[in-house]
Amino acid sequence: MTAKRVGQFTVQFSQPPRIVGAFTLMGPREGQGPLGKYFDAIVDDYMWGEYQPEKAERKFLEHAARRALERAGVSENDVDYFIAGDLMNQIVSSTFSARSLGIPHIGVFAACATSTLGLSLAAMLVDGGFARRVLVATASHYQTAERQYRYPIELNIQRKPTNQWTATGGAAAVVAAEGEGPRISHVTVGRVMDWGVKDANHMGAAMAPAAMDTLLRHFQDTNTTPADFDLILTGDLAQHGSKLFRELVKREGHTLGGKHMDAGASLYSPEQQPGAGASGAVCSASVLLAYVLKEMAKGRYRRVLALATGCLHNALTTQQGDSCPGVCHALVLENG
Amino acid sequence: MTAKRVGQFTVQFSQPPRIVGAFTLMGPREGQGPLGKYFDAIVDDYMWGEYQPEKAERKFLEHAARRALERAGVSENDVDYFIAGDLMNQIVSSTFSARSLGIPHIGVFAACATSTLGLSLAAMLVDGGFARRVLVATASHYQTAERQYRYPIELNIQRKPTNQWTATGGAAAVVAAEGEGPRISHVTVGRVMDWGVKDANHMGAAMAPAAMDTLLRHFQDTNTTPADFDLILTGDLAQHGSKLFRELVKREGHTLGGKHMDAGASLYSPEQQPGAGASGAVCSASVLLAYVLKEMAKGRYRRVLALATGCLHNALTTQQGDSCPGVCHALVLENG
Numbered sequence A, B: 001m002t003a004k005r006v007g008q009f010t011v012q013f014s015q016p017p018r019i020v021g022a023f024t025l026m027g028p029r030e031g032q033g034p035l036g037k038y039f040d041a042i043v044d045d046y047m048w049g050e051y052q053p054e055k056a057e058r059k060f061l062e063h064a065a066r067r068a069l070e071r072a073g074v075s076e077n078d079v080d081y082f083i084a085g086d087l088m089n090q091i092v093s094s095t096f097s098a099r100s101l102g103i104p105h106i107g108v109f110a111a112c113a114t115s116t117l118g119l120s121l122a123a124m125l126v127d128g129g130f131a132r133r134v135l136v137a138t139a140s141h142y143q144t145a146e147r148q149y150r151y152p153i154e155l156n157i158q159r160k161p162t163n164q165w166t167a168t169g170g171a172a173a174v175v176a177a178e179g180e181g182p183r184i185s186h187v188t189v190g191r192v193m194d195w196g197v198k199d200a201n202h203m204g205a206a207m208a209p210a211a212m213d214t215l216l217r218h219f220q221d222t223n224t225t226p227a228d229f230d231l232i233l234t235g236d237l238a239q240h241g242s243k244l245f246r247e248l249v250k251r252e253g254h255t256l257g258g259k260h261m262d263a264g265a266s267l268y269s270p271e272q273q274p275g276a277g278a279s280g281a282v283c284s285a286s287v288l289l290a291y292v293l294k295e296m297a298k299g300r301y302r303r304v305l306a307l308a309t310g311c312l313h314n315a316l317t318t319q320q321g322d323s324c325p326g327v328c329h330a331l332v333l334e335n336g
Helices: A030-034 A054-073 A089-099 A111-128 A142-149 A203-222 A238-251 A281-297 A316-318 B027-034 B053-071 B089-101 B109-126 B140-147 B203-222 B238-251 B279-300 B315-319
Strands: A010-013 A016-026 A082-084 A105-107 A133-140 A164-166 A169-176 A181-190 A229-235 A260-262 A275-279 A304-310 A326-334 B010-012 B018-026 B081-086 B105-107 B134-139 B165-166 B168-178 B183-188 B231-235 B261-262 B278-279 B304-312 B326-334
Touching: A010 A203, A016 A054, A016 A181, A016 A281, A054 A082, A054 A089, A054 A133, A054 A142, A054 A169, A054 B165, A082 A111, A089 A105, A089 A133, A089 B089, A089 B315, A105 B109, A111 A169, A111 A181, A111 A281, A111 A304, A111 A326, A111 B105, A111 B109, A133 A142, A133 B183, A169 A181, A169 A281, A181 A203, A203 A238, A203 A304, A203 A326, A229 A281, A238 A260, A238 B140, A281 A304, A281 A326, A316 B089, A316 B203, B010 B203, B018 B053, B018 B183, B018 B238, B018 B279, B053 B081, B053 B089, B053 B105, B053 B134, B053 B140, B053 B168, B081 B089, B081 B109, B089 B105, B089 B134, B109 B134, B109 B168, B109 B183, B109 B279, B109 B304, B134 B140, B134 B279, B140 B165, B168 B279, B203 B238, B203 B304, B203 B326, B231 B279, B238 B278, B261 B278, B279 B304, B279 B326
Parallel strands: A082 A105, A082 A133, A164 A275, A229 A260, A229 A304, B081 B105, B081 B134, B165 B278, B231 B261, B231 B304
Antiparallel strands: A010 A181, A016 A169, A133 A169, A181 A326, A304 A326, B010 B183, B018 B168, B134 B168, B183 B326, B304 B326
């Protein structure tokens, strides 16, 4: 029964499912960033005509999901599951979108690692014969995350250099057994790691050990090294977390060099003053589903290891003195 | 690729995975209720020696998970995934337990429908050959839910007749392809339904349409009627929601009669003054994994349809005037 597993922690598909359609729909700041040209659509108004940012976040998620269905050339009825999660308490952006879409809903939570967890589950459900197609989506919004996790925007709290800027947007993809698009060849679900970082303003440090753990377990299970990949995408470790991650991985004998790119460190330019970089569930989702997929289509990358990371605190755990656990879920995308 | 599906929405396993070990660990009020004798352990102190109820909730979840592993006769290393979710913002009871357990973590959210969503996913991952065994767990706590969703306990707010009492406890199970225990033969993942109920103090009404929708789709997909089951367990519709549910189902031509039991309406006696009944992610989880499994082992029930329901609002959506969407995930347990 475990013929589909390789090593201790990794699933390897013999007939890897494909991402047959994807859509990224981002806010204006994200559109102005270095990866702006890769996104499928930019909404110029953060509030998208809504009075409450939570309603806007929901709209980003739902619209990205609907447009991903269009890109895949299918309707809601052709999709068996809608796997979605987000940063809002009780993942309401996802559940309220599921209400409109009407597709049976599998709610997931992995904070900013939602994209790779969702895609991994989708690949397993498709490969296992439990679904014809699965729609995966996530979203985040600067204003909703700030006021839920930190402070009301109106307070204009001074940001720390290690703070990350929650990206605004929605990203979605359709996973299917047949069709055109890159294949999801491997999946490594992450363990929750906690090295005692108590500073919720330094999420990169909290997530770096999880990224290292999942990367090393993936290398070990699949007998691979950085040389086997054209790109190793982490997210959202941002500037400081990425540095820590590369240092931790180096101590274990692997040099990532130019192969490593971090979604959080790439979404904004320094001139946009994002602190350490970007975060938010849509950050690694959009870099994967826009930048990576499009560069794979061009042939620049053929084999990509995507390691989305999530910081698993909530506003109360931080107040109660808990440290911030991190998680990292990995998958491999291959052309062909 | 969809040979494992029957009808439009349901998965049917040809070699149904089994629940090979389960453990329920409940609070004192739950222990004193009509189902108290079915629970595997009662903790007499709601706070379990902790200063904060959130820490106690975490302990209920983690201990139930560890004891379920013991019951299944396996260790953490024999389990490939830990699927867990709870009501806390960012499901921190689950993620912090995952940190201690060290098993790769799939975080899910379906509010009080977490148990059947988690068990359904576990059954698919095991049947698909992606995992040898999967550990599924959830928990809830009266005090954490009250202060997160409603008011500080200290305010002593007058409860409404439709209010439900969040159950305190943890419940966990191990799903595997081989071993002793009832089989999960079918899975029907729910759609998010919303009939416009805006009263967050009447969750039974908000969830009843979802329970009806999933029940009818299951009946239709599998060509079954209430006569094909010894028990149809819903949860947590409680008194008023159950009445609505039976009425809605009756209008569609099905009379459930004595076959129907609701977890929320069964956990406490009227003398315990629980309002409309119990709720909380552990409510339907514990009734399923304690009462139902034990009565199945005795031979009283041979075939049970379990329909856990979840109310998908958060504290902010209610304040912002949103209605409360509901969801219901179903599975069939069979002896033999």
